[in-house]
Amino acid sequence: MFLHRRTPQLPTPEEALRGRTTPEFTVPSRHTVLGNALLGPYPEGLEVADFAMGCFWGAERTFWRQDGVWTTLVGYQGGYTENPAYEEVCSGLTGHTEAVRVVFDPRTVTYAQLLKLFWESHDPTQGFRQGNDVGTQYRSAVYTHSPEQAAAAAASRETYQKALSGSGHGVISTEILPADGRQFWPAEPAHQQYLDKNPAGYCGIGGTGVSCPAGVAPAARG
Template sequence: MNRYLLLILSFFLINCNGQEKKTKPLTNQKMDKNNLEYATLAGGCFWCVESCFHMLKGVDSVISGYSGGHKDNPTYEEVCTGTTGHAEVVQIAFDPKVISYKQLLEVFWFLHNPTTLNRQGNDIGTQYRSSIFYHSEKQKQEAEESLKESEAKQEWNGKYVTEIVPFEKFWSAEAYHQGYYNDNPTQPYCSAVVGPKIQKFKKHFGELGWLNEKVAN
Protein backbone atom coordinates (compact mmCIF):
# COMPACT_ATOMS: atom_id res chain seq x y z
CA MET A 1 0.00 0.00 0.00
CA ASN A 2 1.35 3.42 -0.93
CA ARG A 3 2.22 5.33 2.21
CA TYR A 4 1.20 8.61 0.58
CA LEU A 5 -2.40 7.48 0.37
CA LEU A 6 -2.77 6.76 4.07
CA LEU A 7 -5.08 9.21 5.79
CA ILE A 8 -5.69 7.82 9.25
CA LEU A 9 -2.59 6.22 10.73
CA SER A 10 -2.23 7.19 14.35
CA PHE A 11 -3.80 4.03 15.74
CA PHE A 12 -1.24 1.94 13.86
CA LEU A 13 1.74 3.60 15.56
CA ILE A 14 4.27 1.46 17.32
CA ASN A 15 3.11 0.08 20.65
CA CYS A 16 5.96 -0.71 22.99
CA ASN A 17 3.91 -1.76 26.00
CA GLY A 18 5.72 -4.29 28.06
CA GLN A 19 9.21 -3.43 26.85
CA GLU A 20 11.78 -3.60 29.61
CA LYS A 21 14.16 -0.70 29.82
CA LYS A 22 17.83 -1.55 29.50
CA THR A 23 19.89 0.16 32.17
CA LYS A 24 23.39 0.08 30.70
CA PRO A 25 24.39 3.57 29.48
CA LEU A 26 26.69 3.88 26.49
CA THR A 27 30.27 4.95 26.91
CA ASN A 28 31.21 8.57 26.24
CA GLN A 29 34.57 7.68 24.69
CA LYS A 30 35.47 9.20 21.34
CA MET A 31 34.41 7.22 18.30
CA ASP A 32 37.13 5.37 16.40
CA LYS A 33 36.22 5.87 12.75
CA ASN A 34 39.07 3.65 11.59
CA ASN A 35 37.51 0.53 13.07
CA LEU A 36 33.84 0.80 12.19
CA GLU A 37 31.57 -2.21 11.73
CA TYR A 38 28.30 -2.46 9.81
CA ALA A 39 24.76 -3.53 10.57
CA THR A 40 22.06 -3.89 7.91
CA LEU A 41 18.51 -3.98 9.25
CA ALA A 42 15.00 -3.93 7.80
CA GLY A 43 12.15 -2.79 10.02
CA GLY A 44 9.53 -1.32 7.71
CA CYS A 45 9.73 2.11 6.13
CA PHE A 46 13.34 3.28 6.22
CA TRP A 47 12.22 6.84 6.92
CA CYS A 48 11.02 5.63 10.32
CA VAL A 49 14.23 4.06 11.54
CA GLU A 50 16.98 6.06 9.84
CA SER A 51 16.57 9.17 11.97
CA CYS A 52 16.52 7.21 15.21
CA PHE A 53 19.72 5.26 14.59
CA HIS A 54 21.44 8.52 13.63
CA MET A 55 20.91 9.78 17.20
CA LEU A 56 22.78 6.99 18.97
CA LYS A 57 26.23 7.41 20.46
CA GLY A 58 28.76 5.38 18.51
CA VAL A 59 26.89 5.52 15.21
CA ASP A 60 28.91 7.19 12.46
CA SER A 61 26.43 7.00 9.58
CA VAL A 62 23.06 5.56 8.60
CA ILE A 63 22.16 5.09 4.93
CA SER A 64 18.71 4.14 3.68
CA GLY A 65 18.67 1.57 0.90
CA TYR A 66 17.62 -1.82 -0.36
CA SER A 67 18.84 -5.37 0.31
CA GLY A 68 17.76 -8.97 0.03
CA GLY A 69 16.47 -8.99 -3.54
CA HIS A 70 17.51 -10.06 -7.01
CA LYS A 71 17.37 -6.74 -8.91
CA ASP A 72 20.60 -4.81 -9.37
CA ASN A 73 20.46 -1.04 -8.85
CA PRO A 74 16.77 -1.03 -7.92
CA THR A 75 14.78 2.18 -7.87
CA TYR A 76 12.34 3.13 -5.15
CA GLU A 77 9.45 2.74 -7.56
CA GLU A 78 10.59 -0.79 -8.45
CA VAL A 79 11.01 -1.80 -4.82
CA CYS A 80 7.54 -0.47 -4.01
CA THR A 81 6.01 -2.95 -6.46
CA GLY A 82 7.18 -5.82 -4.26
CA THR A 83 8.61 -7.68 -7.26
CA THR A 84 12.34 -7.06 -6.71
CA GLY A 85 12.66 -9.13 -3.54
CA HIS A 86 14.34 -6.21 -1.82
CA ALA A 87 13.45 -4.87 1.61
CA GLU A 88 13.78 -1.26 2.66
CA VAL A 89 16.80 -1.27 4.97
CA VAL A 90 19.20 0.96 6.80
CA GLN A 91 22.92 0.27 6.79
CA ILE A 92 24.57 1.49 9.98
CA ALA A 93 28.28 2.17 10.42
CA PHE A 94 29.12 2.00 14.12
CA ASP A 95 32.01 1.86 16.55
CA PRO A 96 31.67 -1.40 18.54
CA LYS A 97 33.72 0.09 21.37
CA VAL A 98 30.95 2.64 21.97
CA ILE A 99 27.80 0.73 21.01
CA SER A 100 27.61 -3.00 20.46
CA TYR A 101 25.78 -4.88 17.73
CA LYS A 102 23.43 -6.37 20.32
CA GLN A 103 22.62 -2.89 21.61
CA LEU A 104 21.74 -1.83 18.07
CA LEU A 105 19.41 -4.83 17.95
CA GLU A 106 17.70 -3.67 21.16
CA VAL A 107 16.91 -0.44 19.33
CA PHE A 108 15.79 -2.43 16.29
CA TRP A 109 13.23 -4.44 18.31
CA PHE A 110 11.96 -1.22 19.90
CA LEU A 111 11.43 0.60 16.61
CA HIS A 112 9.24 -1.90 14.77
CA ASN A 113 6.82 -4.76 15.32
CA PRO A 114 8.66 -8.02 14.52
CA THR A 115 5.49 -10.13 14.78
CA THR A 116 3.72 -8.85 11.65
CA LEU A 117 4.64 -10.65 8.43
CA ASN A 118 5.53 -8.33 5.54
CA ARG A 119 3.84 -5.44 7.25
CA GLN A 120 4.36 -2.45 9.51
CA GLY A 121 1.10 -0.67 10.26
CA ASN A 122 -0.47 0.25 6.94
CA ASP A 123 2.77 -0.34 5.02
CA ILE A 124 2.13 -3.74 3.44
CA GLY A 125 4.39 -5.83 1.22
CA THR A 126 7.59 -7.88 1.31
CA GLN A 127 9.59 -4.67 1.03
CA TYR A 128 8.45 -3.86 4.58
CA ARG A 129 9.44 -7.21 6.10
CA SER A 130 11.42 -7.55 9.32
CA SER A 131 14.94 -8.73 8.51
CA ILE A 132 18.44 -8.83 9.92
CA PHE A 133 21.17 -9.16 7.29
CA TYR A 134 24.21 -10.38 9.21
CA HIS A 135 27.75 -9.50 8.12
CA SER A 136 29.54 -12.24 10.06
CA GLU A 137 28.92 -15.47 11.93
CA LYS A 138 29.29 -13.52 15.15
CA GLN A 139 26.50 -11.15 14.10
CA LYS A 140 24.34 -14.14 13.12
CA GLN A 141 24.76 -15.71 16.55
CA GLU A 142 24.10 -12.44 18.35
CA ALA A 143 21.02 -11.78 16.21
CA GLU A 144 19.58 -15.21 16.98
CA GLU A 145 20.22 -14.76 20.70
CA SER A 146 18.76 -11.25 20.71
CA LEU A 147 15.60 -12.39 18.93
CA LYS A 148 15.06 -15.22 21.42
CA GLU A 149 15.63 -12.88 24.37
CA SER A 150 13.23 -10.23 23.11
CA GLU A 151 10.58 -12.81 22.24
CA ALA A 152 10.96 -14.55 25.63
CA LYS A 153 10.50 -11.23 27.43
CA GLN A 154 7.34 -10.64 25.37
CA GLU A 155 8.51 -7.22 24.36
CA TRP A 156 5.96 -7.71 21.59
CA ASN A 157 2.94 -9.98 21.81
CA GLY A 158 3.16 -12.91 19.42
CA LYS A 159 5.77 -14.97 17.64
CA TYR A 160 8.54 -13.07 15.87
CA VAL A 161 8.71 -13.45 12.10
CA THR A 162 12.02 -11.64 11.62
CA GLU A 163 14.28 -13.36 9.11
CA ILE A 164 18.00 -13.63 9.89
CA VAL A 165 19.87 -14.02 6.62
CA PRO A 166 23.40 -13.40 5.31
CA PHE A 167 24.16 -9.97 3.91
CA GLU A 168 24.94 -9.98 0.20
CA LYS A 169 24.52 -6.58 -1.40
CA PHE A 170 23.34 -3.16 -0.37
CA TRP A 171 21.98 -0.61 -2.80
CA SER A 172 21.77 2.97 -1.55
CA ALA A 173 18.36 4.58 -1.97
CA GLU A 174 17.92 7.75 -3.97
CA ALA A 175 19.41 10.91 -2.48
CA TYR A 176 16.04 12.38 -1.52
CA HIS A 177 15.41 9.44 0.84
CA GLN A 178 18.53 10.16 2.90
CA GLY A 179 17.58 12.14 6.00
CA TYR A 180 14.04 12.26 4.66
CA TYR A 181 12.30 13.02 7.94
CA ASN A 182 14.68 15.84 8.83
CA ASP A 183 13.98 17.44 5.45
CA ASN A 184 10.23 16.75 5.42
CA PRO A 185 8.88 16.67 9.00
CA THR A 186 5.48 18.06 7.98
CA GLN A 187 4.91 15.56 5.15
CA PRO A 188 1.69 13.68 6.15
CA TYR A 189 3.30 10.26 6.68
CA CYS A 190 6.20 11.82 8.60
CA SER A 191 3.99 13.85 10.92
CA ALA A 192 1.54 10.99 11.54
CA VAL A 193 3.95 8.06 11.89
CA VAL A 194 7.65 8.97 11.90
CA GLY A 195 7.49 11.95 14.25
CA PRO A 196 5.62 10.21 17.10
CA LYS A 197 7.89 7.17 16.79
CA ILE A 198 10.98 9.37 17.08
CA GLN A 199 9.57 11.02 20.21
CA LYS A 200 8.99 7.63 21.87
CA PHE A 201 12.49 6.57 20.89
CA LYS A 202 14.09 9.74 22.25
CA LYS A 203 12.26 9.45 25.55
CA HIS A 204 13.15 5.79 26.07
CA PHE A 205 16.78 5.81 24.99
CA GLY A 206 17.46 9.34 26.17
CA GLU A 207 16.59 8.21 29.70
CA LEU A 208 19.09 5.37 29.31
CA GLY A 209 21.90 7.68 28.20
CA TRP A 210 22.19 6.15 24.74
CA LEU A 211 21.66 9.35 22.75
CA ASN A 212 24.02 12.12 21.76
CA GLU A 213 23.44 15.04 24.11
CA LYS A 214 22.22 17.32 21.32
CA VAL A 215 19.19 15.06 20.67
CA ALA A 216 18.55 13.64 24.12
CA ASN A 217 15.81 16.16 24.94
Protein backbone atom coordinates in the same frame (compact mmCIF):
# COMPACT_ATOMS: atom_id res chain seq x y z
CA MET B 1 2.88 1.58 -13.99
CA PHE B 2 3.65 -1.47 -11.89
CA LEU B 3 1.10 -4.10 -10.94
CA HIS B 4 0.87 -4.49 -7.18
CA ARG B 5 0.09 -7.91 -5.76
CA ARG B 6 -3.15 -8.04 -3.73
CA THR B 7 -1.54 -10.29 -1.15
CA PRO B 8 2.15 -9.51 -0.44
CA GLN B 9 4.32 -12.35 -1.70
CA LEU B 10 8.04 -12.48 -2.39
CA PRO B 11 8.92 -13.14 -6.04
CA THR B 12 11.18 -15.96 -7.10
CA PRO B 13 14.48 -15.04 -8.78
CA GLU B 14 12.84 -15.87 -12.11
CA GLU B 15 9.88 -13.56 -11.41
CA ALA B 16 11.97 -10.63 -10.19
CA LEU B 17 12.55 -7.56 -12.33
CA ARG B 18 15.85 -7.61 -14.19
CA GLY B 19 17.13 -4.22 -13.07
CA ARG B 20 20.16 -2.50 -14.57
CA THR B 21 23.95 -2.76 -14.54
CA THR B 22 24.57 0.79 -13.29
CA PRO B 23 22.61 3.08 -10.94
CA GLU B 24 20.62 5.95 -12.39
CA PHE B 25 21.72 8.42 -9.69
CA THR B 26 24.68 9.44 -7.54
CA VAL B 27 24.55 8.96 -3.78
CA PRO B 28 25.27 12.19 -1.82
CA SER B 29 28.75 12.30 -0.34
CA ARG B 30 27.85 13.38 3.23
CA HIS B 31 25.24 12.66 5.89
CA THR B 32 23.09 15.76 6.37
CA VAL B 33 23.00 15.33 10.17
CA LEU B 34 26.23 13.58 11.15
CA GLY B 35 28.39 15.14 8.43
CA ASN B 36 30.28 11.93 7.68
CA ALA B 37 30.63 10.02 4.42
CA LEU B 38 27.67 7.89 3.38
CA LEU B 39 29.64 5.36 1.37
CA GLY B 40 32.75 3.40 2.32
CA PRO B 41 35.50 2.64 2.78
CA TYR B 42 34.90 3.73 6.38
CA PRO B 43 37.55 4.64 8.99
CA GLU B 44 39.40 1.80 10.64
CA GLY B 45 37.74 0.41 13.74
CA LEU B 46 34.18 1.06 12.64
CA GLU B 47 31.70 -1.76 11.97
CA VAL B 48 28.65 -2.11 9.71
CA ALA B 49 25.18 -3.37 10.62
CA ASP B 50 22.10 -3.68 8.38
CA PHE B 51 18.52 -3.53 9.67
CA ALA B 52 15.06 -3.48 8.08
CA MET B 53 12.08 -2.44 10.20
CA GLY B 54 9.43 -0.87 7.99
CA CYS B 55 9.60 2.48 6.19
CA PHE B 56 13.27 3.39 6.08
CA TRP B 57 12.70 7.11 6.63
CA GLY B 58 11.86 6.74 10.30
CA ALA B 59 14.15 3.75 10.78
CA GLU B 60 17.17 5.73 9.65
CA ARG B 61 16.42 8.60 12.03
CA THR B 62 16.09 6.12 14.90
CA PHE B 63 19.68 5.02 14.38
CA TRP B 64 21.37 8.32 13.48
CA ARG B 65 20.23 9.71 16.84
CA GLN B 66 22.22 7.13 18.77
CA ASP B 67 25.64 7.88 20.24
CA GLY B 68 28.36 5.86 18.56
CA VAL B 69 26.67 5.80 15.16
CA TRP B 70 29.08 7.33 12.64
CA THR B 71 26.81 7.38 9.59
CA THR B 72 23.60 5.89 8.24
CA LEU B 73 22.16 5.44 4.78
CA VAL B 74 19.00 3.88 3.44
CA GLY B 75 18.72 1.35 0.67
CA TYR B 76 17.24 -1.87 -0.61
CA GLN B 77 18.41 -5.30 0.52
CA GLY B 78 17.50 -8.96 0.51
CA GLY B 79 16.19 -9.10 -3.06
CA TYR B 80 17.22 -10.01 -6.58
CA THR B 81 16.97 -6.94 -8.81
CA GLU B 82 20.22 -5.07 -9.45
CA ASN B 83 20.26 -1.31 -8.89
CA PRO B 84 16.53 -1.21 -8.13
CA ALA B 85 14.47 1.97 -8.17
CA TYR B 86 12.05 2.91 -5.40
CA GLU B 87 8.98 2.35 -7.59
CA GLU B 88 10.25 -1.09 -8.54
CA VAL B 89 10.81 -2.08 -4.90
CA CYS B 90 7.30 -0.86 -4.03
CA SER B 91 5.86 -3.06 -6.78
CA GLY B 92 6.90 -6.13 -4.80
CA LEU B 93 8.70 -7.50 -7.84
CA THR B 94 12.31 -7.06 -6.72
CA GLY B 95 12.28 -9.03 -3.47
CA HIS B 96 13.98 -6.24 -1.53
CA THR B 97 13.09 -4.77 1.83
CA GLU B 98 13.70 -1.15 2.83
CA ALA B 99 16.87 -1.28 4.92
CA VAL B 100 19.16 1.00 6.89
CA ARG B 101 22.93 0.59 6.89
CA VAL B 102 24.37 1.64 10.24
CA VAL B 103 28.09 2.35 10.53
CA PHE B 104 29.06 2.45 14.19
CA ASP B 105 31.98 2.65 16.60
CA PRO B 106 31.84 -0.49 18.80
CA ARG B 107 33.89 1.32 21.44
CA THR B 108 30.89 3.60 22.04
CA VAL B 109 27.86 1.52 21.10
CA THR B 110 27.81 -2.27 20.85
CA TYR B 111 26.04 -4.40 18.29
CA ALA B 112 23.91 -5.81 21.12
CA GLN B 113 22.76 -2.29 21.95
CA LEU B 114 21.82 -1.67 18.32
CA LEU B 115 19.85 -4.92 18.32
CA LYS B 116 17.96 -3.76 21.41
CA LEU B 117 17.10 -0.51 19.65
CA PHE B 118 16.04 -2.44 16.55
CA TRP B 119 13.65 -4.78 18.39
CA GLU B 120 12.10 -2.05 20.52
CA SER B 121 11.54 0.41 17.66
CA HIS B 122 9.14 -1.69 15.55
CA ASP B 123 6.76 -4.64 15.74
CA PRO B 124 8.71 -7.65 14.42
CA THR B 125 5.64 -9.93 14.40
CA GLN B 126 3.77 -8.33 11.50
CA GLY B 127 5.23 -10.17 8.51
CA PHE B 128 4.95 -8.22 5.26
CA ARG B 129 3.82 -5.01 6.89
CA GLN B 130 4.63 -2.46 9.55
CA GLY B 131 1.66 -0.57 10.91
CA ASN B 132 -0.33 0.85 8.02
CA ASP B 133 2.48 0.13 5.53
CA VAL B 134 1.79 -3.14 3.73
CA GLY B 135 4.12 -4.92 1.30
CA THR B 136 7.12 -7.22 1.17
CA GLN B 137 9.40 -4.16 1.26
CA TYR B 138 8.30 -3.49 4.86
CA ARG B 139 9.30 -6.84 6.32
CA SER B 140 11.57 -7.00 9.35
CA ALA B 141 15.13 -8.25 8.78
CA VAL B 142 18.66 -8.29 10.11
CA TYR B 143 21.48 -8.85 7.60
CA THR B 144 24.65 -9.81 9.43
CA HIS B 145 28.28 -9.08 8.57
CA SER B 146 30.07 -11.68 10.70
CA PRO B 147 29.42 -14.94 12.55
CA GLU B 148 29.47 -12.92 15.77
CA GLN B 149 26.70 -10.65 14.52
CA ALA B 150 24.68 -13.66 13.36
CA ALA B 151 24.96 -15.34 16.76
CA ALA B 152 24.08 -12.13 18.61
CA ALA B 153 21.07 -11.47 16.36
CA ALA B 154 19.73 -15.01 16.77
CA ALA B 155 20.19 -14.92 20.55
CA SER B 156 18.47 -11.55 20.85
CA ARG B 157 15.56 -12.74 18.70
CA GLU B 158 15.05 -15.70 21.02
CA THR B 159 15.23 -13.50 24.10
CA TYR B 160 12.85 -10.92 22.70
CA GLN B 161 10.40 -13.60 21.60
CA LYS B 162 10.09 -14.72 25.21
CA ALA B 163 9.39 -11.16 26.29
CA LEU B 164 6.82 -10.65 23.52
CA SER B 165 5.08 -13.95 24.21
CA GLY B 166 4.86 -13.07 27.87
CA SER B 167 3.06 -9.86 26.91
CA GLY B 168 0.57 -11.56 24.58
CA HIS B 169 2.25 -10.80 21.26
CA GLY B 170 2.70 -13.21 18.36
CA VAL B 171 5.67 -14.89 16.72
CA ILE B 172 8.58 -12.85 15.41
CA SER B 173 8.78 -12.94 11.61
CA THR B 174 12.16 -11.19 11.35
CA GLU B 175 14.55 -12.84 8.91
CA ILE B 176 18.19 -13.07 9.99
CA LEU B 177 20.48 -13.73 7.04
CA PRO B 178 24.11 -13.02 6.12
CA ALA B 179 24.63 -9.74 4.26
CA ASP B 180 27.07 -11.55 1.99
CA GLY B 181 25.12 -12.40 -1.16
CA ARG B 182 22.31 -9.97 -0.30
CA GLN B 183 23.74 -6.78 -1.66
CA PHE B 184 22.76 -3.45 -0.16
CA TRP B 185 21.74 -1.04 -2.92
CA PRO B 186 21.66 2.63 -1.77
CA ALA B 187 18.35 4.38 -2.29
CA GLU B 188 17.81 7.57 -4.25
CA PRO B 189 19.19 10.88 -2.85
CA ALA B 190 15.73 12.12 -1.86
CA HIS B 191 15.36 9.19 0.56
CA GLN B 192 18.69 9.73 2.33
CA GLN B 193 18.10 11.42 5.73
CA TYR B 194 14.56 12.14 4.53
CA LEU B 195 13.24 13.22 7.93
CA ASP B 196 16.07 15.70 8.38
CA LYS B 197 15.14 17.32 5.08
CA ASN B 198 11.40 16.97 5.83
CA PRO B 199 10.98 17.24 9.63
CA ALA B 200 7.19 16.95 9.40
CA GLY B 201 7.38 14.01 7.00
CA TYR B 202 5.79 10.60 7.46
CA CYS B 203 7.31 8.21 9.98
CA GLY B 204 5.64 4.82 10.33
CA ILE B 205 8.01 3.48 12.98
CA GLY B 206 6.47 2.34 16.25
CA GLY B 207 7.34 -0.39 18.73
CA THR B 208 5.28 -2.87 20.73
CA GLY B 209 6.04 -1.21 24.05
CA VAL B 210 7.79 -4.39 25.21
CA SER B 211 11.35 -3.89 26.44
CA CYS B 212 14.07 -6.12 25.03
CA PRO B 213 16.08 -7.61 27.93
CA ALA B 214 19.28 -7.97 25.88
CA GLY B 215 21.81 -5.18 26.39
CA VAL B 216 21.37 -1.60 27.49
CA ALA B 217 20.33 1.08 25.02
CA PRO B 218 22.78 3.97 24.56
CA ALA B 219 21.76 7.53 25.26
CA ALA B 220 20.05 9.27 22.36
CA ARG B 221 21.28 12.46 20.76
CA GLY B 222 19.00 15.43 20.90
